Amino acid sequence: MMKSPASLTIHEAAAALRAKTLSSVELTKAVFERIRAVEPQVHAYLHLTEEDALAQAAASDRRRAAEESRGPLDGVPIALKDNLCTRGVPTTCASKILERFVPPYDATVVTRLRAAGAVITGKTNLDEFAFGSSTENSAFGPSRNPWDLDRVPGGSSGGSAAAVAADEAIAALGSDTGGSIRQPAALCGLAGLKPTYGRVSRYGLIAFASSLDQIGPLAKDVEDCAILEEAIEGWDAADSTSVRLEGPSVTQASAGDIQGLRIGIAKEWLGTGLDPEVRAAVDGARVPLEKLGCTFREISLPLQDYALPIYYLVAPAEASSNLARFDGVKYGRREDGANIVEMYKKSRSAGFGPETKRRIILGTYVLSAGYYDAYYLKALKARTRLRQDYLDALKECDALLSPATPTPAFRIGEKADDPLQMYLSDIYTVSVNLVGLPALVVPCGFSAAGLPIGMQLIGRAFDDATLLRVGARYQNVTDWHRRKPPLPDSGEGGV
Amino acid sequence: MALTRRDVEAVAHLARLSLTEAELERYGAQLEAILGYVESLNRLPLEGVEPTTHLSPATDRARPDRPAPGLTQAEVEALAPEFRAGSVRVPKILEE
Amino acid sequence: MTEFETVIGLEVHCELSTKTKIFCGCSTKFGAAPNSQVCPVCLGLPGTLPVMNAEALERAILVGLAVGCTIRRRFKFDRKHYYYPDLPKNFQISQYDLPLAHDGRVDLAGAHPVRVKRVHLEEDAGKLVHEGAGQQIATGTAALVDYNRSGMPLLEIVSEPDLREPAEAVAYVKSLQTLVRYLHVSDGNMEEGSLRCDANISVRPKGADELGAKIEIKNMNSFKSIEHALTFEARRQRDALARGETLAQETRLWDDTAGETRSMRSKEAAHDYRYFPEPDLLVFTMDDARLAVIRGRLPELPWTKRLRYVQTLGLTDYDAGVLTSDRTVAEYFEATIAAGAPPKTACNWVSTELLGALHGRKLGIGDSRVAPRQLAALIALIDKATISGKIAKTVFAEMLVSGADPDAVVKAKGLVQITDEDALVTSVRDVLAANPQSVADFKAGKSQTIGFLVGQVMKATGGKANPQAVNKILKEELTR
């Protein structure tokens, strides 16, 4: 039986489209067929834009017929995390407070994807406002891991990850504040990139923590990550923190070999709490990388144990500020109140879920009078030291290798009542956001139970290309990324 | 770190959230646990360390003073829960 | 009885008249339909980000320099959190611990200087209108919000508590108004709210070092209300202290109609603004080269100009004050003297004749059809005795209407003064012949009669005769 076009990667689909053995309409229809077949089990999406997607696909086919194709993404179905603003299409952040919010503008990354000819399939599920590591905090129900429907796909970009892993999109965009692209990529057997802070415009990404947030790709392989990053990155007049990029493009720069690259592994990463199967899989990745010419060295990151405490001060503080605007006044949900304060309190209390309230309370507390110096300021100073650790390590190494998550995908509900336990699942990913560096997650094995395991590569600021190069060469000689989840192809109802 | 129920209530008011008794209790305990967890930062010597407020190496980002089109009043109206006389309408400001 | 002293510090907010708002491309024009000058950024829609308006930043630095502040070499912006429906994000992007300028002073004419604590840049909020009787917050049944003003660039200038009298406070705000208009950075218009002022006022026993309880007064929307509100509040506080009461720190609203300040009875007794550095804007830096460029935009400042007019042009302080209170007036005056007019004469013509006439027609000096060069030419005609001062006023009135050169007006209307004695002798003789009684009176010793006779000659010549020449010929004819 011929495999469905929905299972293709971006570069495979682009080749077929270029060869005219496949049309964008055929590809898009195949993706929506797959969505109809598996979405009741996976629940990756919050909103589908099928009609518009087919129109975009037809337009792409016309461009191709007229020899005006726009490159590798033209005609390729891509899903968007539902915290990316889309003009005229609901954008909810998986929150009841934004249930009826329809932005009057597109996020910069969306504008860029459209300009590249991409076909937008819809908006994917997430933990409410991206607060979480399991997608269980969605106000509209959890997404499920295509590898085991009783398990979480990770979070907060769990919908994007589940959609790509289940072939409900060719690739997707997510956002990463403390691991929200990389952790679900690892748990769903995908490649996921958190670009260097400043590389991709945040305009139109509904902010969680502004100094940590970055948009990036979730894809079936590393090559696709490079294609997507190239399409969305670069200077944007609307984001003061976006940076003008120089030198060769990411896809060019990630094409070469990795002979002679020095890769560091921090001893602090391999301590207690790390699942032995994950440890073995990450360790096992050294063999093919050494064969490709990389050398490994042990390094030390003494501040590693402080990363999570720093993160759980900085991120909620910024979040409490960013979420102040959801007040029932100008847009979104409003509950009636006898006066403005009552209206604020009713709207916010009814509109936000428990984890969101928890983070707002924590963030408000650490910024409030008398506690700023004890908590927030201290965290910012510790952040400086953490950053120095990483910069020092990356002076003697071209990249660092770590586990992506402490364990493979956990069961739905397993950590839902214990926020601290849940926060620990980000232990390997939060540092990178705090220090602003790029990091790539690549599948590197499977647990005995058949769950994917990912490794994380961390690079120098703005040297995302080196990570993509290492990841791509690794995938040339391994096939973890080619495995597909044992998901029933059709006919199954809800779970 | 002992948090009183009143502390949690005061923070909730600052954040314009109204919490039930059960929520006050639960969030109070969880907040205390998280604050206990981050206490470890006190072990870290931080004298003379500059806080990291911005990650970008760049500075001085500004735009030219050039007008750009915005939204129409109708678009503002479409977003607003309540709209009257070209304006967003909200409940009265003062409490009784 | 204890003698009390009033201590006032002012926070002046000044809206900068840039073309666009501080963080977005929306227009700043005043008076547009509600919510028609807004965009996702200044509405605080989720996902939007601020980008600094370069011109707003430069103007802020310019004002900082003008009030003698130290400009910080590296500064950032911060978020100040409080919930209010006119504040779209429920935080204001402002500056907290590192304002872009600090420690300057404003020299008030005739009073001690006022120290400026800090100057910083922030975003303005929208405008709230209360529904219900009198549109007052106290009786409001609901409120309507217009976000057109949201995100307007706002400069906050904070003084030290150096002011002692309500009149001094007014003078200080007026000099800031003059300044921002001089610098062309703001309309400085109190009626339209582009210049606003809050006061901190307290009363203490004279000679005491410690400040009394700081009471903040808001809602003073004109110079008059600043003076009235502060006078009222100083008296209220003195009376309370005299009765042995203690005053608590609070915010009070000035009610212009009732003529009193009222407690806001706010539940939020102590604010907790939860300031933290704004992550969406980068750090800003200033180096010597950049500062020199901005300094180059500084004109001669009003107080420097005023002093120069007195010291080097010999004007009175009052006249100098009138001329320098508006940069365009001062520039007009300076152009007039540059075209050759003596300063004192030019001052009289500009401040009395020109401004008087324009004011009557509700025009500004920029609308004058008489150019400085033409005014100087008119003054020269008087000095050369081509026309009399009286005729000059007629000529000037014509110039104001037509914009014509004075020589042309004089020529067209035949207003040249008759100084030619031969021409005047005939007129004089005619007048003498027609007034024998006056001639007899003069000869009988009533020398004051000559005034009447001069008047008759002036009348006969349609005012064009040179009075001195007439006087001289009359005397000659009468004593012949």
Ligand SMILES: [Mg+2]
């Ligand atoms: Mg202010």
Ligand SMILES: [Zn+2]
């Ligand atoms: Zn705007």
